[in-house]
Amino acid sequence: xxxxxxxxxxxxxxxxxxxxxxxxxxxxxxxxxxxxxxxxxxxxxxxxxxxxxxxxxxxxxxxxxxxxxxxxxxxxxxxxxxxxxxxxxxxxxxxxxxxxxxxxxxxxxxxxxxxxxxxxxxxxxxxxxxxxxxxxxxxxxxxxxxxxxxxxxxxxxxxxxxxxxxxxxxxxxxxxxxxxxxxxxxxxxxxxxxxxxxxxxxxxxxxxxxxxxxxxxxxxxxxxxxxxxxxxxxxxxxxxxxxxxxxxxxxxxxxxxxxxxxxxxxxxxxxxxxxxxxxxxxxxxxxxxxxxxxxxxxxxxxxxxxxxxxxxxxxxxxxxxxxxxxxxxxxxxxxxxxxxxxxxxxxxxxxxxxxxxxxxxxxxxxxxxxxxxxxxxxxxxxxxxxxxxxxxxxxxxxxxxxxxxxxxxxxxxxxxxxxxxxxxxxxxxxxxxxxxxxxxxxx
Amino acid sequence: xxxxxxxxxxxxxxxxxxxxxxxxxxxxxxxxxxxxxxxxxxxxxxxxxxxxxxxxxxxxxxxxxxxxxxxxxxxxxxxxxxxxxxxxxxxxxxxxxxxxxxxxxxxxxxxxxxxxxxxxxxxxxxxxxxxxxxxxxxxxxxxxxxxxxxxxxxxxxxxxxxxxxxxxxxxxxxxxxxxxxxxxxxxxxxxxxxxxxxxxxxxxxxxxxxxxxxxxxxxxx
Numbered sequence: 064x065x066x067x068x069x070x071x072x073x074x075x076x077x078x079x080x081x082x083x084x085x086x087x088x089x090x091x092x093x094x095x096x097x098x099x100x101x102x103x104x105x106x107x108x109x110x111x112x113x114x115x116x117x118x119x120x121x122x123x124x125x126x127x128x129x130x131x132x133x134x135x136x137x138x139x140x141x142x143x144x145x146x147x148x149x150x151x152x153x154x155x156x157x158x159x160x161x162x163x164x165x166x167x168x169x170x171x172x173x174x175x176x177x178x179x180x181x182x183x184x185x186x187x188x189x190x191x192x193x194x195x196x197x198x199x200x201x202x203x204x205x206x207x208x209x210x211x212x213x214x215x216x217x218x219x220x221x222x223x224x225x226x227x228x229x230x231x232x233x234x235x236x237x238x239x240x241x242x243x244x245x246x247x248x249x250x251x252x253x254x255x256x257x258x259x260x261x262x263x264x265x266x267x268x269x270x271x272x273x274x275x276x277x278x279x280x281x282x283x284x285x286x287x288x289x290x291x292x293x294x295x296x297x298x299x300x301x302x303x304x305x306x307x308x309x310x311x312x313x314x315x316x317x318x319x320x321x322x323x324x325x326x327x328x329x330x331x332x333x334x335x336x337x338x339x340x341x342x343x344x345x346x347x348x349x350x351x352x353x354x355x356x357x358x359x360x361x362x363x364x365x366x367x368x369x370x371x372x373x374x375x376x377x378x379x380x381x382x383x384x385x386x387x388x389x390x391x392x393x394x395x396x397x398x399x400x401x402x403x404x405x406x407x408x409x410x411x412x413x414x415x416x417x418x419x420x421x422x423x424x425x426x427x428x429x430x431x432x433x434x435x436x437x438x439x440x441x442x443x444x445x446x447x448x449x450x451x452x453x454x455x456x457x458x459x460x461x462x463x464x465x466x467x468x469x470x471x472x473x474x475x476x477x478x479x480x481x482x483x484x485x486x487x488x489x490x491x492x493x494x495x496x497x498x499x500x501x502x503x504x505x506x
Numbered sequence: 507x508x509x510x511x512x513x514x515x516x517x518x519x520x521x522x523x524x525x526x527x528x529x530x531x532x533x534x535x536x537x538x539x540x541x542x543x544x545x546x547x548x549x550x551x552x553x554x555x556x557x558x559x560x561x562x563x564x565x566x567x568x569x570x571x572x573x574x575x576x577x578x579x580x581x582x583x584x585x586x587x588x589x590x591x592x593x594x595x596x597x598x599x600x601x602x603x604x605x606x607x608x609x610x611x612x613x614x615x616x617x618x619x620x621x622x623x624x625x626x627x628x629x630x631x632x633x634x635x636x637x638x639x640x641x642x643x644x645x646x647x648x649x650x651x652x653x654x655x656x657x658x659x660x661x662x663x664x665x666x667x668x669x670x671x672x673x674x675x676x677x678x679x680x681x682x683x684x685x686x687x688x689x690x691x692x693x694x695x696x697x698x699x700x701x702x703x704x705x706x707x708x709x710x711x712x713x714x715x716x717x718x719x720x721x722x723x724x725x726x727x
C-alpha cells in the first residue's frame with residue numbers, strides 16, 4: 064500500500080472521469096448552442112427574404128450557402144420560388160420543424176411574410192456535422208489539458224509527500240546505534256506528531272539501555288570485592304604452615320566462595336526479574352502457603368545459627384501474582400532477617416490481610432535499620448555501614464523490584480518493642496496486577 | 507613494621523592481615539574512614555593501606571585530610587575502582603601507589619616495600635648501614651657479610667632504628683612501631699630485644715642514650 068500510489072490513482076481517475084464528464088457535457092452544450100445558432104441563422108435568413116423580390120432557379124445572394132433550400136408560396140398557395148429545383152419540401156407549420164423527406168431529416172423554418180409563406184430549410188445531417196465539428200474543436204483544450212493536469216498532479220503529490228521521504232533519508236543516514244532524537248523543527252503538521260512519538264520512544268529506549276548498562280557496570284564492579292577476597296584467601300591458604308592455619312584458611316576460602324556464589328545468584332535474580340515478569344502469567348497465589356514453604360526451606364539455615372523461626376498471623380489470603388517472583392521476595396526477606404539477627408534471636412513471618420489490604424510481614428529482633436538509612440537500603444549494592452554479616456546489598460533491591468511489579472508497597476519499621484526490624488509488603492486490594500487479566504479474590 | 511589497614515570488607519581485611527603477618531608486618535585494621543583518621547593521628551605507622559569505598563568517611567576524604575595536615579606517612583590505595591580518572595585522582599591527592607582489586611598478595615607486599623624504599627630515600631632494596639645489611643624481602647640480616655638469624659621483632663626493631671640512621675628512638679616509640687593494638691607488650695620487651703641483638707651482632711651495634719632511647723651506630727663494615 065502506498066500513499067503516493069493511492070493518491071495518484073484516486074486523483075488521476077477522478078481527473079479522467081471529470082474530464083470525460085466535462086467533455087461530454089461541453090460537447091452536448093456546444094452542439095445545442097450550434098443548433099440554436101443555425102436556427103437563428105435560418106430565421107434571420109427567412110426574415111431577410113421578406114424584402115426581396117425573388118427570382119427562381121438561380122443562386123441570387125452572393126455568399127449565400129447553397130446548402131439552404133428556400134421556398135416561397137404566394138397567399139394563394141402556389142409555389143412562386145424554389146432555390147433548388149431538385150429538392151422540394153412540403154410546406155410546414157409556422158416556426159421551426161424537423162421533417163423527414165425521402166429518408167433525410169430537414170430543419171425547416173416557415174414564416175408568414177406579408178401574406179406570402181417563406182420557408183428556409185437545411186439538412187439536419189449537415190447541421191449536426193457542423194455542430195459536432197464545432198463541439199469537438201471546443202473540446203480540444205479540455206482534452207489537451209488532461210495530460211497536463213495529470214503531470215501536474217504527479218508532481219504535486221510528489222512534492223507533498225517529499226517531507227516523508229526526507230525524514231526517511233535522514234534516519235537512514237544516522238549511525239546504527241544512535242538513539243538521538245530526530246529533529247522536530249520545520250516538520251509538516253501531519254508528520255510532527257509521529258516524529259514526536261518516535262522521539263519519546265527513542266528516549267525511553269535509551270533510558271532502558273542506560274539502566275541495563277549501569278546495572279552491568281555496577282555488577283562487574285561489585286563482583287570485584289568477593290573475587291578479591293577469594294584471591295587473597297587462596298594465597299593465605301597457600302602460605303599456611305601449620306595444620307591449624309591451613310584448616311582456618313580453608314574455612315575462610317569456603318566462606319568466600321559461598322559469598323561470591325550468593326552475589327552471582329542475586330545478580331542473576333535481579334537481572335531476570337523484568338524479562339521474567341513480562342513472560343510469566345499472573346495467577347492467584349496463596350500468601351500463607353508461600354510463607355510456610357519459604358520458612359520450611361530456610362529452616363536449616365536458621366537452625367544453624369540458631370535463630371528461631373516462627374509463622375505468625377497466617378490467613379488464607381489470595382492475591383493475583385507471579386508465584387516464583389513472590390517466593391523470591393519472601394526468601395530474600397526471610398534470609399535477610401536470619402542473616403542480620405544474632406544467634407538466639409527470633410524471626411516471625413506473617414501472611415494476612417488487615418483493613419488496608421493483603422500483607423506480608425517479616426519481623427526480627429536483630430539490630431534493625433536506623434530511620435535515616437531506610438530510604439537508601441533499597442538501592443542496589445548499598446550495605447549498611449558497619450554491617451557485620453556479609454551480604455550482596457541486593458536483597459532489598461530485589462524485594463522492591465518484585466513488590467513494584469505487583470503494585471505493592473514496602474515499608475520498614477521497628478520490630479516488636481521498638482527493637483529490630485519489621486518489613487511490611489502491602490499489596491493492592493482487589494486491583495489488577497500489571498500484566499494481569501483476571502482480578503484477584505480476597506479471602 | 508607497623509601498618510594501618512583501612513578496609514571495610516571483613517573477608518578481604520582478614521586475608522590481608524593474615525597474609526601480611528607472614529611477611530613480618532604488624533597490622534592494625536580499621537573498617538571506616540573516621541576510625542582511620544583517628545588511628546593515623548595517634549599512632550606512628552610505617553605505611554597505610556587505604557580502601558576507597560569506606561563507610562562514614564570516603565577514602566579520598568581521609569587522604570585529603572591527612573595530607574592537609576601534612577602527615578607524611580606513605581599511603582597505598584587498594585580499591586575496586588579501576589577508572590583512569592580514579593587512579594589519577596588517587597595519585598594526585600597524595601597517594602603513593604594505587605592497586606586495583608582483585609590483586610595478588612605478593613604484588614601487594616612488593617609494592618609496599620617499594621613505597622617504603624622511596625619514602626626512606628633509598629634506591630636499593632637492601633638496607634645497608636656500616637657493617638649491617640637488612641633485606642626486607644627475605645628478612646635476612648647480614649653482619650659483615652655473615653648471615654645472622656634474627657626473630658621477626660628483632661628484625662622490625664633494626665628496621666625501625668635504620669629508618670633514620672643515627673636518630674634516637676625512645677622505648678615507647680619503638681614499642682609503637684613494633685606492636686599493634688591487640689598485642690600485649692611486656693614492659694621490658696624492647697630491652698630484651700636490644701640485648702639479644704647485641705648478643706648476635708656485637709655490643710657496638712646499638713647505642714643506648716641514657717634517659718632518651720636507642721639508636722643505631724655507624725660501624726665500619
